[in-house]
Amino acid sequence: MKTLLEVGDFAPDFSLVGTDGLIYSINQYKGYRAIVLFFTSDACPYARGMNGYLKGLVGEFHKKGVAFLGIHPNEEPLENGSPWANLYDPTQQIAKRYGATTTPHFFLFDHHRMLIYSGRALDNPKAPELCTHEELKDALTELLDLRPITTSETDPIGCAIQWIGSEELVLV
Numbered sequence: 001m002k003t004l005l006e007v008g009d010f011a012p013d014f015s016l017v018g019t020d021g022l023i024y025s026i027n028q029y030k031g032y033r034a035i036v037l038f039f040t041s042d043a044c045p046y047a048r049g050m051n052g053y054l055k056g057l058v059g060e061f062h063k064k065g066v067a068f069l070g071i072h073p074n075e076e077p078l079e080n081g082s083p084w085a086n087l088y089d090p091t092q093q094i095a096k097r098y099g100a101t102t103t104p105h106f107f108l109f110d111h112h113r114m115l116i117y118s119g120r121a122l123d124n125p126k127a128p129e130l131c132t133h134e135e136l137k138d139a140l141t142e143l144l145d146l147r148p149i150t151t152s153e154t155d156p157i158g159c160a161i162q163w164i165g166s167e168e169l170v171l172v
Contacts, residue, residue, distance in 0.1 A: 004099035011113040016087040033065035041103035044159035053128035102158035119154030
């Protein structure tokens with residue numbers, strides 16, 4: 001089993017339960033122009049700091065055919081009224097298959113579910129109002145405008161995923 005997605009790879013499918021009790025699969029989003037899948041954690045200050053920013057991003061791009069899915073590899077997600085599906089990865093196998101390293105860590109797929117961007121959403125996730133670069137938004141805009149993706153990979157900024165057996169919260 002491959003454990004690190006690279007740009008050009010296709011999204012591995014999964015079946016995970018959401019906070020609404022429904023089972024989600026990436027294959028159910030075939031009609032969308034793009035899918036933003038991100039690994040997140042209610043315990044991480046970087047991920048929590050991005051919630052307002054992400055709500056704005058969903059508001060801007062969902063109506064343009066972009067689906068958003070948040071996967072929680074560290075803990076069962078809280079029902080927080082977010083406009084994206086919050087899914088739980090209790091075995092962390094999905095996080096490992098995608099090669100997620102931090103929360104948050106973003107993966108952008110085109111309509112074929114091919115990876116076109118991986119990394120951070122912006123350069124200041126704890127204080128999005130102070131950011132100077134919005135790489136995920138730029139990649140989304142380029143994709144929807146049918147332009148080449150200028151930046152396809154960045155280093156994610158956040159809390160290291162706490163792999164089963166590890167207890168320390170690490171900020172990276």
